[in-house]
Amino acid sequence: MLAPRLAHFAAVARTEHVTRAARELQVPQSTLSRALVRLEQDLGVDLFARRGRSLALTPAGRTFLASVERALAEVERAADEVRADADAASGKVAFGFLHTMGSETVPALLRAFRADHPKVRFSLVQNYGEAMIERLRAGELDLCLTSPVPDAPDLVGRRLDEQKLRLVVPADHRLARRRRVRLAEAADEAFVTLEPGYGLRRITDDLCKEAGFRPRVAFEGEEAETLRGLVAAGLGVALLPPPAVPRPGVAELTVTAPRAVREIGLAWLDGHPDTPPVAAFKKFLLSRRGRLLPD
Structure with a gap:
């Protein structure tokens, strides 16, 4: 019963006029007047000093208003949060x-x-x-x-x-039995890479440059697993992120230098x-x- 009266009280305190507050709240003036009287009776203090049709807050009313405004703001914040959660649900x-x-x-x-x-x-x-x-x-x-x-x-x-990149070589490649490799050891190999404009292509070029060579590109593609297929077919080596499922026909080596990540x-x-x-x-x-x- 107290909650709606708090909003009524805040509106009258803001306008200092029952008629204007009733119009703002879209409630009958008599309803608003009765709500204020009941609120004061419940609290046992006078919140307003009546001056004709106008009202002014008493010291008790000013003290009460500060707490009421905080309470109403918290209720509104909670309502906004619930609405946002509901909107986010779809x-x-x-x-x-x-x-x-x-x-x-x-x-x-x-x-x-x-x-x-x-x-x-x-x-x-x-x-x-x-x-x-x-x-x-x-x-x-x-x-x-x-x-x-x-x-x-x-x-x-x-x-x-960040995602580690591996040097992918054919299963029968000279490096295939190794677990780790320096990228410079692949300087003489043909590379299969993504096309220019792809982020992984730029990273490949940069890592090879850091390792001291420019990759000799034999094939360019648009998809990493296609490149793995080309490697498995013996058409080159590639720097690629780990596959979701291991691909037969290739060996995947950890690159120790330079640090190969994206x-x-x-x-x-x-x-x-x-x-x-x-x-x-x-x-x-x-x-x-x-x-x-x-x-």
């Missing part, structure tokens, strides 16, 4: 990610997220980094997992994890307002920092 997220994350990483992330948000729908886009950035800027994607983490004034990029990050358009489901999924992904990728 809706759609346009989510982009690298091809290499499609078979294992992204399905596991979506399964974990939808355990708490079962009604959120997703539009999924697999592509290479630069193409996803273009779609972010065009408003076609809300979020994307990409590598390297973008550094541009119109984008926000957050590093989430950063995986989350990107979105700076200043773009998030819908509740996008905000919820963004918060979920950021909470996975350091444990985004499967072991």
Whole structure:
């Protein structure tokens, strides 16, 4: 019974006039007057000094008003939070990610997220980094997992994890019995790589340069598992992230020098307002920092 009277009291205190407060609250003036009288009776103190049709807060009323405003603000905050949670329970997220994350990483992330948000729908886009950035800027994607983490004034990029890259060689290759290798030991090999514009191609070129050579590219493709197939066929070697399922016909070697990793990050358009489901999924992904990728 006390809660609605608090809102009535705050409105009258703000307007210092019962008629104006009744109009603002859309209640009959008589109802509002009775509510104030009952509130004062319940508290045992006078909250207002009556001056004709106007009212002024008593010292007790001013003290009470400060607490009432805090209480009403907290109730409103709780209501907003519940509404946001309800809005986040449904809706759609346009989510982009690298091809290499499609078979294992992204399905596991979506399964974990939808355990708490079962009604959120997703539009999924697999592509290479630069193409996803273009779609972010065009408003076609809300979020994307990409590598390297973008550094541009119109984008926000957050590093989430790093992924080790391996030197993949044919099973009958001279290095195949090794577990570890320096990248310089593959300087004379033919490489199969992703096409220019792919983040992994840029990383491959940079690592080879750091190792003291420029890779001799025999084949260029658009998908990591296709490159593994080319390696298995004896057509070259490749720097690739670990496969979701081991591929027969190849050996995967740990690169000891230089440090062969790629950063995986989350990107979105700076200043773009998030819908509740996008905000919820963004918060979920950021909470996975350091444990985004499967072991």
